Amino acid sequence: MLLDVNNLTVDFTTHSGTVAAVQGVSFAVDTGEAVGIVGESGSGKSQSVLALMGLLPDNARVSGSARLAAGNEQGPIELIGAPARRLRSVRGARVAMIFQDPMTALNPHLRIGTQMTELLRRHLKTSRREATERAVAMLEAVRIPQAGQRLKAYPHQLSGGMRQRVMIAMALSCEPALLIADEPTTALDVTVQDEILETIAELRQQTRTALLLITHDLGVVAGQCARTVVMQHGGVVEQGTTEQIFTRPAAAYTRDLLAAIPRL
Ligand SMILES: Nc1ncnc2c1ncn2[C@@H]1O[C@H](COP(=O)(O)OP(=O)(O)OP(=O)(O)O)[C@@H](O)[C@H]1O
Numbered sequence: 001m002l003l004d005v006n007n008l009t010v011d012f013t014t015h016s017g018t019v020a021a022v023q024g025v026s027f028a029v030d031t032g033e034a035v036g037i038v039g040e041s042g043s044g045k046s047q048s049v050l051a052l053m054g055l056l057p058d059n060a061r062v063s064g065s066a067r068l069a070a071g072n073e074q075g076p077i078e079l080i081g082a083p084a085r086r087l088r089s090v091r092g093a094r095v096a097m098i099f100q101d102p103m104t105a106l107n108p109h110l111r112i113g114t115q116m117t118e119l120l121r122r123h124l125k126t127s128r129r130e131a132t133e134r135a136v137a138m139l140e141a142v143r144i145p146q147a148g149q150r151l152k153a154y155p156h157q158l159s160g161g162m163r164q165r166v167m168i169a170m171a172l173s174c175e176p177a178l179l180i181a182d183e184p185t186t187a188l189d190v191t192v193q194d195e196i197l198e199t200i201a202e203l204r205q206q207t208r209t210a211l212l213l214i215t216h217d218l219g220v221v222a223g224q225c226a227r228t229v230v231m232q233h234g235g236v237v238e239q240g241t242t243e244q245i246f247t248r249p250a251a252a253y254t255r256d257l258l259a260a261i262p263r264l
């Protein structure tokens with residue numbers, strides 16, 4: 001097992017009381033496997049994965065367990081409650097995350113090339129030259145034309161789709177074991193969405209990177225994910241193979257979600 005999440009709980013303390021955002025969520029991701037998380041807005045999808053990565057704001061309280069295989073002889077790493085330094089070294093190297101808005105991951109003040117090579121040099125300890133070569137290769141892999149020249153660009157000089165590609169290139173450049181993608185293409189138009197999802201699928205096949213994909217688009221889950229987790233009100237309604245969930249949903253909530261897809 002690559003990632004084993006057990007009884008994950010997230011509470012937020014607010015002026016008007018406690019918000020129970022995630023309430024005892026358990027799921028697992030195997031090496032190389034793609035798992036989809038679906039469910040209505042506010043069901044706790046994003047806060048669940050942010051909790052895993054230690055990226056929640058200060059008013060959040062997290063409990064439960066999330067064990068990540070270390071990828072060496074050492075036993076799994078417990079992510080929940082891990083020191084910030086430990087989590088920083090896990091993020092980027094072992095687990096990478098991409099978001100709906102690439103500007104949350106990109107620094108607007110730094111050239112694309114600087115950001116990519118700094119990441120590579122920090123996590124893979126490569127030389128400057130090796131890092132630049134790898135950055136170019138990754139931009140080519142996500143089908144960015146004139147990759148060498150793009151390294152000199154600032155994020156705002158690229159289109160939304162291009163920025164999303166750069167974020168994917170950065171996320172996968174250190175060959176993480178797990179890619180967490182939270183609505184990675186929702187902000188883009190449909191043709192660009194399809195291209196980008198295809199690119200992720202291709203790169204994953206080459207590298208055996210596991211994927212934890214949060215999306216509202218059940219069609220995307222059907223196409224990309226072997227297993228599906230359905231969430232509502234901060235909990236898991238049901239989970240199983242994607243085939244099971246789509247053809248024999250156990251919960252009324254899942255049946256409603258499926259009924260709402262025009263394509264099926
Ligand atoms: N900083 C915060 N303080 C208080 N409550 C919060 C905070 N962040 C999120 N929440 C609440 O946590 C719950 C779960 O939110 P979450 O972002 O995980 O939903 P989601 O399933 O990702 O929804 P969407 O599909 O719209 O992205 C929501 O009720 C939300 O209002």
Ligand SMILES: [Mg+2]
Binds near residue numbers: 045047182
């Ligand atoms: Mg969300």
